[in-house]
Each structure stands twice: as structure tokens, then as C-alpha cells.
Amino acid sequence: MLKHFSRVLPIALPLLFVTTLAAAEPFVFTAIPDEDETRLQQRFQKVADYLADKLDVEVRFVPVKSYAAAVTAFRNDQVQLAWFGGLSGVQARERVPGSRALAQGIEDAEFxxxxxxxxxxxxxxxxxxxxxxxxxxxxxxxxxxxxxxxxxxxxxxxxxxxxxxxxxxxxxxxxxxxxxxxxxxxxxxxxxxxxxxxxxxxxxxxxxxxxxxxxxxxTPTYPDYQWTIRDDVNERFGEGFADRVQQALLDMEDPALLESFPRSGFIPVNNDDYEIIRQVGQQLDILD
The missing domain is CATH 3.40.190.10 (Periplasmic binding protein-like II)
Structure with missing residues (x-):
């Protein structure tokens, strides 16, 4: 019996190890660099901590050097969530079909x-x-x-x-x-x-x-910044994960966290709310 067990154990341990690694996959997000990188890191690390607590997964914030780099990171699945501007959000969602805008700042509806x-x-x-x-x-x-x-x-x-x-x-x-x-x-x-x-x-x-x-x-007002999430997060982090992320963002009420954006709160939004941005981008030939 012991002999048989010793032959099985080396197989069972790697399987357990692989399963643990899969479960430990971090949820990663970024933000367009509308300010210098140091200030961005300070702003969004506390947001990462908040989301980790709400979602019960490891959450990492990774800074990027440019707006284009934020879109590329989203397209290449280096990040699953991003705080985009109106244009960069449209670009990202066109590159990753099925991805969706989740929430915008209260101020972003009339930016x-x-x-x-x-x-x-x-x-x-x-x-x-x-x-x-x-x-x-x-x-x-x-x-x-x-x-x-x-x-x-x-x-x-x-x-x-x-x-x-x-x-x-x-x-x-x-x-x-x-x-x-x-x-x-x-x-x-x-x-x-x-x-x-x-x-x-x-x-x-x-x-x-x-x-x-x-x-x-x-200027007259227009829709701008928003959180956009990839379409495959439910498969990777569990059924309904995208909705949980959206709710966590909508529930963000701590003034110290909201100051990171800065916004007074978040409201639901969808892809259609940014149609005017897509149209203007096409007109000016700067959507890509």
C-alpha cells in the first residue's frame, strides 16, 4: 500500500500546484496617463487595494507610458480592466469585441x-x-x-x-x-x-x-472617461465577475478613493453612450 501511494504522490502534488496557480491569477488594470507616472501610481494603488477587498482576488495596477500603450495592453490581455478616456475606450472596445464600458464618473456624462x-x-x-x-x-x-x-x-x-x-x-x-x-x-x-x-x-x-x-x-459638454472591461473575465474569474466589478465601482464612496480620479462618484454606462466620440473620431480620421 505504501509503495503504491509513493508512486501516486509525485503526480498528485504537481496537479494541486497547477490548480493553485490557476486560482491565483491576478486581476490587472491600468489607466491612461493623463498625469505623470508617479502621481498615477499614488492615485491608483489605493484603488487596487479597494477592488481586491471587494472582489476577493489579487488586484494589480500597472502604469503605462501613453494612451496608445493603454489600448495595446488591453488588446493584448496584459490588463483586463482600464480607466480610459472616451476615445481610448472606443478604440479598445473595437479591438476587443465583446468588451464593455461599465461605469463613468458622474462628471463624465457632461465633460x-x-x-x-x-x-x-x-x-x-x-x-x-x-x-x-x-x-x-x-x-x-x-x-x-x-x-x-x-x-x-x-x-x-x-x-x-x-x-x-x-x-x-x-x-x-x-x-x-x-x-x-x-x-x-x-x-x-x-x-x-x-x-x-x-x-x-x-x-x-x-x-x-x-x-x-x-x-x-x-466647450459644450460631451461624454468622456469610463471604466472598460474585457469580455472574457467571467470565464477566468467566475460567472458574473464583470457585474461584480461594475458594482464595486458604483459602490465606491470613500472621498479619498474618489479623489484619485477625481470624481464625486460613479454611475452605470454602456458602449452606446460613446457613439458621439466614435463618430467624431471617424470624422477626424484619428480613431485608430
């Missing part, structure tokens, strides 16, 4: 872009998009940003009937909203467009001097 100007331009607060801006220098945020590129370009083309590089003497891409604010505040660019929540946060933090830079126009 805005602020156009800002350095004091040297002579443009006054609330001046709007007008011909006085022609031949000035202008910076967007990231090339893949909804509030820092897609929608600002949409409104610029609507106002001027021309592409931005035909309106301005130089057009740049800062990479993120915080950098757009600092570049315009320093005078490195005369004009810029950025996410309104970043502007408000930078003001509150005392990082901007409104004598040097001011808001000259606020």
Missing part, C-alpha cells in the same frame, strides 16, 4: 475642455474661439486624448473651418493635461486645450497663476 491662453496674447477670459488666435502657437495634450485632442480639434475645425495646423503657427502635443497647463502658463505655448478637472485641480493646488494664464473658452 468639458478648457481652452487657455497666456497673458501675452492679450486674450481675455471668455473670449471664445476667434480670429485673434490665428498664427499663435497652440498645444494639445496627448494625441490620443478625448478632452486634450479629439474634442478640441473638433471644435476648432467647427469654428475656423480649417485644420489646426492651418490656423496656428505651431501645433504641439504636450503629452498630458498637467503639462499643457504648465507650458501655457510659462509662455512656451500661447494657447492650449486641457481637461477641465485638471485645470481646476491645478488651481486648487496653487500651481497656476491666473495673472499669467486664463480660460478663454469652455
Amino acid at each position: 468639458q475642455t478648457y481652452f487657455i491662453a497666456h497673458e501675452s496674447t492679450g486674450l481675455e477670459e471668455g473670449a471664445g474661439l476667434n480670429d485673434a488666435m490665428r498664427d499663435m502657437t497652440f498645444t494639445f495634450g496627448s494625441k490620443g486624448s478625448t478632452s486634450g485632442r479629439l474634442m478640441p480639434e473638433h471644435f476648432l475645425r467647427k469654428a475656423f473651418g480649417e485644420a489646426p495646423d492651418e490656423v496656428f503657427s505651431r501645433v504641439g502635443f504636450s503629452g498630458n493635461h498637467s503639462r499643457t497647463a504648465s507650458l501655457v502658463a510659462s509662455g512656451a505655448y500661447q494657447l492650449g486645450a486641457l481637461n477641465y478637472t485638471v485645470w481646476e485641480n491645478e488651481l486648487e493646488a496653487g500651481n497656476l497663476d491666473t495673472d499669467s494664464v486664463k480660460v478663454i473658452w469652455k
Whole structure:
């Protein structure tokens, strides 16, 4: 009997080990880098801890270097959940059929872009998009940003009937909203467009001097940031897992956690709510 048991044991142990490894698969998420990487890591590690507690699985946050990298990580299954902007979310869901938007911030249903100007331009607060801006220098945020590129370009083309590089003497891409604010505040660019929540946060933090830079126009509202999840998470983490993730996000009420986004709370959303973003992306030929 003992002899027989010793022959079986080496087989049973590896099987048990493999089963344990499979059960320990971490649930991984990322976020578009709308601020510098250090701040992102600080913001989202506590969100990872919250989700781990709610979902009873290991949850990891992994930062990425660009909006495009966030979409690629989602497509390649390096992450199963992502905090995307409107455009990057549309791109990700088109690359991973069946994936779905779960939740958006309360503020994301009616998001805005602020156009800002350095004091040297002579443009006054609330001046709007007008011909006085022609031949000035202008910076967007990231090339893949909804509030820092897609929608600002949409409104610029609507106002001027021309592409931005035909309106301005130089057009740049800062990479993120915080950098757009600092570049315009320093005078490195005369004009810029950025996410309104970043502007408000930078003001509150005392990082901007409104004598040097001011808001000259606020866009009409549009849908923006959202959480998007891959279609195969139920197979990997258990039936109904995607719905559990959605509920955990909707139940997030701790002000310290919500400040990570920053949002006042989350509400349900679906893919159809971002149809306008998809259409504008197609019109400007920047959906890919």
C-alpha cells in the first residue's frame, strides 16, 4: 500500500500546484496617463487595494507610458480592466469585441475642455474661439486624448473651418493635461486645450497663476472617461465577475478613493453612450 501511494504522490502534488496557480491569477488594470507616472501610481494603488477587498482576488495596477500603450495592453490581455478616456475606450472596445464600458464618473456624462491662453496674447477670459488666435502657437495634450485632442480639434475645425495646423503657427502635443497647463502658463505655448478637472485641480493646488494664464473658452459638454472591461473575465474569474466589478465601482464612496480620479462618484454606462466620440473620431480620421 505504501509503495503504491509513493508512486501516486509525485503526480498528485504537481496537479494541486497547477490548480493553485490557476486560482491565483491576478486581476490587472491600468489607466491612461493623463498625469505623470508617479502621481498615477499614488492615485491608483489605493484603488487596487479597494477592488481586491471587494472582489476577493489579487488586484494589480500597472502604469503605462501613453494612451496608445493603454489600448495595446488591453488588446493584448496584459490588463483586463482600464480607466480610459472616451476615445481610448472606443478604440479598445473595437479591438476587443465583446468588451464593455461599465461605469463613468458622474462628471463624465457632461465633460468639458478648457481652452487657455497666456497673458501675452492679450486674450481675455471668455473670449471664445476667434480670429485673434490665428498664427499663435497652440498645444494639445496627448494625441490620443478625448478632452486634450479629439474634442478640441473638433471644435476648432467647427469654428475656423480649417485644420489646426492651418490656423496656428505651431501645433504641439504636450503629452498630458498637467503639462499643457504648465507650458501655457510659462509662455512656451500661447494657447492650449486641457481637461477641465485638471485645470481646476491645478488651481486648487496653487500651481497656476491666473495673472499669467486664463480660460478663454469652455466647450459644450460631451461624454468622456469610463471604466472598460474585457469580455472574457467571467470565464477566468467566475460567472458574473464583470457585474461584480461594475458594482464595486458604483459602490465606491470613500472621498479619498474618489479623489484619485477625481470624481464625486460613479454611475452605470454602456458602449452606446460613446457613439458621439466614435463618430467624431471617424470624422477626424484619428480613431485608430
